[in-house]
Amino acid sequence: MSTTATATAPSRTVAPARPRRPGAARHRHRRLVTALFLGPAVVYLLLFYGYPVVQNVVMGFQQYTISTFFTGEAPWVGLDNYREVLGSPLFRTALLNTALFTVGSIAGQFVLGLGLALFFRRRFPMSGVLRSLILLPWLIPLIVASAVWKWLLDTDAGALNRFLVGSGLVDTGVPWLTSTSLALVAVIGVNVWIGIPFNTVILHGGLQNIPEELYEAGALDGATRWRAFRHITWPMLRPVVSVVLVLGVVYTLKVLDIILGLTGGGPANATQTLATQSYQLSFTTFDFGQGAAVSNVLIVVSLVFAAVYLRLNRRAVDE
Amino acid sequence: MTARGALWDERPVSRRAVTTAGLLAPLAALLAGCVGGTGAAPPGTLRVLDSYTNAPDNGIIGAALDRAAAKVGVKLERVSVSGSSLIQRVLQQGSSGTLPDILMLDNPNLQQIAETTALRPFDELGIPTDGYTEGVTAAGTYDGRVYGLAPTVNTVALFYDVRALDEAGVAPPTTWEELRRAAAELTGAGRYGIAFCGNATYEGTWQYLPFFWSNGGDERDIAAPQGAAALDLLAGLVGDGHASTSVLNWSQADVKDQFVAGRAAMMVNGPWQIPELSGVDGLEYDVVTLPLRDPGSQDPVAPLGGEVWTVPATGDATKEGLAAAVLTEFLADDSQLSMGEQRFTVPGKPALADAYLELRPEMATFADLIAGARARTAHLGAEWPTTATALYTALQLALSGQADAPAALAEAQEYV
Numbered sequence: 001m002s003t004t005a006t007a008t009a010p011s012r013t014v015a016p017a018r019p020r021r022p023g024a025a026r027h028r029h030r031r032l033v034t035a036l037f038l039g040p041a042v043v044y045l046l047l048f049y050g051y052p053v054v055q056n057v058v059m060g061f062q063q064y065t066i067s068t069f070f071t072g073e074a075p076w077v078g079l080d081n082y083r084e085v086l087g088s089p090l091f092r093t094a095l096l097n098t099a100l101f102t103v104g105s106i107a108g109q110f111v112l113g114l115g116l117a118l119f120f121r122r123r124f125p126m127s128g129v130l131r132s133l134i135l136l137p138w139l140i141p142l143i144v145a146s147a148v149w150k151w152l153l154d155t156d157a158g159a160l161n162r163f164l165v166g167s168g169l170v171d172t173g174v175p176w177l178t179s180t181s182l183a184l185v186a187v188i189g190v191n192v193w194i195g196i197p198f199n200t201v202i203l204h205g206g207l208q209n210i211p212e213e214l215y216e217a218g219a220l221d222g223a224t225r226w227r228a229f230r231h232i233t234w235p236m237l238r239p240v241v242s243v244v245l246v247l248g249v250v251y252t253l254k255v256l257d258i259i260l261g262l263t264g265g266g267p268a269n270a271t272q273t274l275a276t277q278s279y280q281l282s283f284t285t286f287d288f289g290q291g292a293a294v295s296n297v298l299i300v301v302s303l304v305f306a307a308v309y310l311r312l313n314r315r316a317v318d319e
Numbered sequence: 320m321t322a323r324g325a326l327w328d329e330r331p332v333s334r335r336a337v338t339t340a341g342l343l344a345p346l347a348a349l350l351a352g353c354v355g356g357t358g359a360a361p362p363g364t365l366r367v368l369d370s371y372t373n374a375p376d377n378g379i380i381g382a383a384l385d386r387a388a389a390k391v392g393v394k395l396e397r398v399s400v401s402g403s404s405l406i407q408r409v410l411q412q413g414s415s416g417t418l419p420d421i422l423m424l425d426n427p428n429l430q431q432i433a434e435t436t437a438l439r440p441f442d443e444l445g446i447p448t449d450g451y452t453e454g455v456t457a458a459g460t461y462d463g464r465v466y467g468l469a470p471t472v473n474t475v476a477l478f479y480d481v482r483a484l485d486e487a488g489v490a491p492p493t494t495w496e497e498l499r500r501a502a503a504e505l506t507g508a509g510r511y512g513i514a515f516c517g518n519a520t521y522e523g524t525w526q527y528l529p530f531f532w533s534n535g536g537d538e539r540d541i542a543a544p545q546g547a548a549a550l551d552l553l554a555g556l557v558g559d560g561h562a563s564t565s566v567l568n569w570s571q572a573d574v575k576d577q578f579v580a581g582r583a584a585m586m587v588n589g590p591w592q593i594p595e596l597s598g599v600d601g602l603e604y605d606v607v608t609l610p611l612r613d614p615g616s617q618d619p620v621a622p623l624g625g626e627v628w629t630v631p632a633t634g635d636a637t638k639e640g641l642a643a644a645v646l647t648e649f650l651a652d653d654s655q656l657s658m659g660e661q662r663f664t665v666p667g668k669p670a671l672a673d674a675y676l677e678l679r680p681e682m683a684t685f686a687d688l689i690a691g692a693r694a695r696t697a698h699l700g701a702e703w704p705t706t707a708t709a710l711y712t713a714l715q716l717a718l719s720g721q722a723d724a725p726a727a728l729a730e731a732q733e734y735v
């Protein structure tokens with residue numbers, strides 16, 4: 001997106017300002033200018049995106065361990081890393097958890113984010129202040145957020161359980177982070193809290209782009225409240241919604257810090273996702289080859305969604 | 320996203336502010352690079368890397384290193400990074416050929432690093448290696464040669480709240496049966512009988528090991544019944560409600576916080592907590608060896624903890640020689656005693672035990688345990704991390720009630 005913008009915009013403004021030249025030279029000149037504008041972006045992409053991705057793909061086929069850093073030797077092992085990783089029982093758990101975590105997080109973030117965005121569409125006293133407060137989870141470093149949530153959700157001394165026990169809703173503290181059946185739910189809940197600002201901001205922006213006249217016209221035809229939402233807001237918001245959802249999926253697939261901070265993948269791998277498994281393989285057991293194999297799987301999944309995003313984005317622009 | 324006109328706050332950021340930030344960012348990065356620089360030090364100056372970032376350890380180790388350097392007549396340029404990023408730093412330095420002249424490693428990592436040929440063996444450098452406990456020597460040995468030694472070491476034992484046990488009329492437990500009963504009687508009124516660390520990291524493995532080993536468990540065959548019995552003990556404490564289910568998520572520091580806050584009457588922990596525990600008003604505690612299943616026929620086997628010091632192969636023979644001389648002084652008897660006294664860690668040489676206990680009589684339990692403490696890498700060497708992962712996996716399965724102890728260990732063995 002950015003490359004096409006930098007490439008076409010200048011050539012449009014620069015070319016007419018030059019005096020006329022013979023066709024071939026002018027053509028060459030224009031190509032040079034295009035290359036000069038494109039160059040930095042291409043170099044940047046190749047250096048910081050292309051190289052790491054290629055290196056990661058290659059690493060997935062190598063026995064890349066601690067020794068490799070000292071000797072430079074990384075024997076080629078073909079598909080061994082993938083066979084080992086995909087065949088382990090942990091991979092199935094991690095894959096399922098990744099799917100549940102992503103679907104749960106996106107559903108929660110989107111529904112609550114849309115609700116808040118619709119709410120803030122109305123102007124009312126303090127709406128500006130409240131809107132800014134919504135952004136708070138975004139401003140708190142994730143490590144801090146997970147440390148505070150870990151404390152809030154503690155079984156015995158956590159604020160949430162003190163409230164639940166104190167109000168007589170439960171008899172003893174709920175083991176939010178230490179029960180194998182609840183930990184994933186709790187982690188999803190915290191991630192929803194973190195993701196709400198993003199969803200609210202983007203959806204609110206989309207809502208503001210819907211012309212007020214449509215609602216006025218709709219009101220004349222008797223479309224108010226739910227029917228206005230169903231027949232005006234939702235269709236007009238659709239392009240923004242698809243972008244929010246696809247970006248949300250890509251962001252959520254790679255979530256690592258929140259899970260590490262809250263549960264470390266436990267209890268008994270109940271919150272282990274592909275991202276945490278890849279991290280642990282690479283940086284705890286130092287088997288970088290297998291870690292790369294898992295993260296390549298993750299990259300492929302993300303790529304599918306990124307392709308969907310680009311398609312939707314193009315269609316949205318065309319509209 | 321912003322291109323869609325979806326800006327949340329419409330107030331624009333001034334162009335000058337953006338430009339200034341853009342200009343300052345590379346400058347800041349450059350400065351940061353200089354501070355953390357790894358360029359070659361001038362001759363007569365040795366570069367040291369360790370992970371003692373916290374007070375008071377940072378200062379105590381620094382002073383001991385400086386004393387050793389002064390005797391040799393060299394200067395030190397010391398960098399301390401957090402324990403979790405030490406290995407990553409070592410790997411970076413290894414691949415860029417900028418390893419320090421003196422390097423500290425956590426003892427379970429030594430064999431992995433030695434395997435890469437990044438370290439110099441002590442016999443070639445002339446650093447004395449005799450007089451250490453079997454465990455310390457084993458932790459520092461790879462393929463029959465010593466590559467690192469620990470001046471002082473530690474392990475875990477049972478801390479208990481003296482007043483809580485007195486009030487409940489409970490004696491410090493010495494057997495598993497007594498431990499179960501004591502934990503049951505001490506539980507109640509916002510307090511659990513015992514706290515320990517059972518989280519999904521090597522810390523969880525480390526706290527499970529003394530029960531596992533003392534009962535005859537063998538890390539080369541983790542699914543054997545001896546290890547399962549030890550796991551069943553810990554799982555039972557949680558299952559009966561005498562330890563919180565939060566042990567699944569607690570680090571050893573969290574366990575100490577629970578004990579200090581009075582939410583656990585006993586805890587499994589190490590002597591590095593003593594400085595903080597001693598500073599707590601109104602807390603009266605004592606330390607005993609972890610209970611055994613059958614003290615009549617079993618001896619306690621403690622896991623050996625502590626950091627080993629090594630000389631990386633930098634290719635600069637002069638500096639390697641100077642580093643060896645500094646480490647020889649740093650590992651000398653008086654240096655071990657001084658660090659052991661200040662840091663509540665036990666000297667690596669058993670011959671120093673008597674002199675040490677005169678300085679630190681309260682460390683008697685730990686000093687006894689260290690004499691027979693076992694290195695985690697003694698049998699498996701560089702393969703240890705895989706088994707350590709399997710052990711904490713089993714611990715998590717059993718403590719969370721997902722599987723009974725034998726099934727948990729059998730399932731975890733698939734990961735080895």
